[in-house]
Amino acid sequence: xxxxxxxxxxxxxRRAGQGYKPNSLRNIQLRPFRRNQGTIAAEVGSTSAxxxxxxxxxxxRIVGRWLVGCSGLVIGAVVLGGVTRLTESGLSMVDWxxxxxxxxxxxxxxxxxxxxxxxxxxxxxxxxxxMTLPEFKFIFYMEWGHRMWGRLVGLSFILxxxxxxxxxxxxxxxxxxxxxxxGFVFFQGLLGWYMVKSxxxxxxxxxxxxxxxxxxxxxxxGSALLLYxxxxxxxxxLLQSPQKIVETKNLMLLRRFAKGTGxxxxxxxxxxxxxxGLDAGLVYNSFPKMGERWIPDDLxxxxxxxxxxxxxxxxxxxxxxxxxxxxxAAITGxxxxxxxxxxxxxxxxxxxxxxxxxxxxxxxxxTTLLLYVPTPIxxxxxxxxxxxxxxxxxxxxxxxxxxx
Numbered sequence: 587x588x589x590x591x592x593x594x595x596x597x598x599x600r601r602a603g604q605g606y607k608p609n610s611l612r613n614i615q616l617r618p619f620r621r622n623q624g625t626i627a628a629e630v631g632s633t634s635a636x637x638x639x640x641x642x643x644x645x646x647r648i649v650g651r652w653l654v655g656c657s658g659l660v661i662g663a664v665v666l667g668g669v670t671r672l673t674e675s676g677l678s679m680v681d682w683x684x685x686x687x688x689x690x691x692x693x694x695x696x697x698x699x700x701x702x703x704x705x706x707x708x709x710x711x712x713x714x715x716x717m718t719l720p721e722f723k724f725i726f727y728m729e730w731g732h733r734m735w736g737r738l739v740g741l742s743f744i745l746x747x748x749x750x751x752x753x754x755x756x757x758x759x760x761x762x763x764x765x766x767x768x769g770f771v772f773f774q775g776l777l778g779w780y781m782v783k784s785x786x787x788x789x790x791x792x793x794x795x796x797x798x799x800x801x802x803x804x805x806x807x808g809s810a811l812l813l814y815x816x817x818x819x820x821x822x823x824l825l826q827s828p829q830k831i832v833e834t835k836n837l838m839l840l841r842r843f844a845k846g847t848g849x850x851x852x853x854x855x856x857x858x859x860x861x862x863g864l865d866a867g868l869v870y871n872s873f874p875k876m877g878e879r880w881i882p883d884d885l886x887x888x889x890x891x892x893x894x895x896x897x898x899x900x901x902x903x904x905x906x907x908x909x910x911x912x913x914x915a916a917i918t919g920x921x922x923x924x925x926x927x928x929x930x931x932x933x934x935x936x937x938x939x940x941x942x943x944x945x946x947x948x949x950x951x952x953t954t955l956l957l958y959v960p961t962p963i964x965x966x967x968x969x970x971x972x973x974x975x976x977x978x979x980x981x982x983x984x985x986x987x988x989x990x
Contacts, residue, residue, distance in 0.1 A: 645755040650824030652746050656767075657818040659739045661972050664810050666732045668968040671862055672961045675728035676798065677709045680786055682779045688737070690730050697723065707786050708796040736778065740771045743817075763820055770813050774806070781806045800863025800896065807859040811852060814972070815979055822983040829930045830988055836927045841985050843923060847916045848978040854909040855971040861906050862968075866899035867959040873952050876904065910948055917944040920981075933984040940977040947974050 641649075670676050679687065680703050691697045701722050704710055710717065747764050750756060756764060784799035831837060861867055870876040885901055888894045894901040921941040924934070950967040957963060 640754045641757055641760075645750075645753075646824045649750060649755055649760070650821045652750070653767075653817045653821030654825065655821075656739070656742050657814050657821060659735075659742050660810060660814040660817065661969075661976075663732070663735050663739050664807070664814070664972060665965065665969050666735055667807075667810075668862070669961070669965050670728050670732045671803075672959075672964055673725065673728055674709075674713075675725035676732075676782060677707065677785045677796065678704060678722065678725040678729045679733070679782075680704055680707055682782070687730070688734065690727070700726065708788060709785065713795050733778075736775055740775065743768050743771050760820075763816075767813065767817055767820075770809065770816070774809050774813060777802070777806050777809055797865070798863065800860050803863040804856055804859035808856050811855060811975065815852070815975065818976065818979050819983065822980065823986070826983065828986050828988045829932065829984065831930065831933075831985075832928060834927070836923075837985075840920075840924060840927050841987075843916075843920050844978075844981050844985055847913070847920050848975075848982055850909070850913045850916050851975050851978045854906070854913045855975055857902070857906045857909050858968065858971060860896060860902045864897070864899045864902055866903040866906070867955060867964070869899050869903060871955055871958050873955055876900070876907075910951055914944050914948050917941050930984070933981070936977065936981045936984050940974070940981055943970070943974050943977055947971065 667676075681687070691700050697719060701719055704722060704726075714721075747768055751761070751764070781798050781802035784802050785796055789796075870882065874880075876882045882900050882904070884898070885904060886894050886898075887900070888898050895905060896902070917940055921937055924937045929937075947967070947970040950963065950970050954960070954964045954967045
């Protein structure tokens with residue numbers, strides 16, 4: 587039977603014009619397996635080639651949107667903190683607990699106990715000794731809302747950061763930046779309570795109304811502005827690739843000019859913390875002169891002289907005026923100089939908006955001063971400083987160099 591099968595196979599091979607080989611049957615059985623092996627290897631190779639490496643442009647956009655969104659929450663915290671300061675609500679909560687204070691008083695007994703704690707501190711004894719419980723509830727909720735918003739900012743930074751880290755969305759350099767931002771959020775919360783404590787201390791030698799230290803207030807605001815600028819800058823650089831601009835001498839000068847202007851905008855905004863901390867907006871409510879003079883008599887009334895720049899309301903307001911006018915002049919000069927440089931449309935729009943906002947911000951500041959610091963206009967003026975700072979950061983992001 588075997589010989590018959592071999593004879594039939596030999597005939598078939600001869601008809602096909604092929605010689606018979608003893609292992610031909612085995613070869614016929616193995617060839618499909620070898621072809622399948624090659625096919626599987628090719629499929630695995632093509633599949634691995636289609637897997638996108640992380641991080642990439644798509645993940646950078648996701649992280650960029652997250653950081654820009656977090657910077658928006660920081661803006662909300664700064665604005666709410668400014669309104670809390672303007673309504674004199676910042677000293678209504680006399681203790682600090684990370685979790686326990688998240689739930690405000692609910693019953694009448696709880697509200698009375700909270701109000702009783704507030705009555706033991708200088709602000710009630712000196713300034714609000716005739717305050718009622720409903721009035722206390724208003725200032726309490728203002729401060730409580732500010733603190734809760736701060737916790738929201740912290741969670742918005744930390745929780746997505748943990749998720750993105752686990753997913754591998756961060757480059758090595760970006761990991762360091764994210765750790766710094768999250769650590770700065772925690773530091774900002776501690777600094778806020780350190781600031782509030784300065785307004786709760788008994789000061790028998792002082793006859794002034796209780797208020798937080800202007801030094802701690804400026805440190806609290808300054809750290810918030812740094813956190814905002816850092817998160818906004820990092821987000822923008824991830825979302826927008828640098829535009830190719832022809833490198834010229836004028837462009838290099840424009841970049842330096844823009845950096846200096848950005849620093850000036852930051853310092854001017856920070857000087858506003860000293861104005862708020864000393865209620866310096868309530869002295870010399872005239873413009874352009876301060877009273878009847880260009881330079882008031884009590885400009886350097888304190889001794890030593892350096893003390894005037896941080897503790898004399900007249901000097902603090904004078905400095906803020908000078909900084910504001912200097913910032914406006916610098917931004918105007920930046921706009922005029924940018925006309926000499928060939929820039930992409932987006933960069934031109936950013937510089938134009940920065941210039942328009944600068945004039946609007948100065949107008950708001952003058953209006954706030956002349957009307958004796960009404961809360962709505964003063965809050966708008968404080969928000970305007972953030973808008974101006976945001977546009978300055980945008981201009982710098984548009985003018986940055988293309989990495990080689």
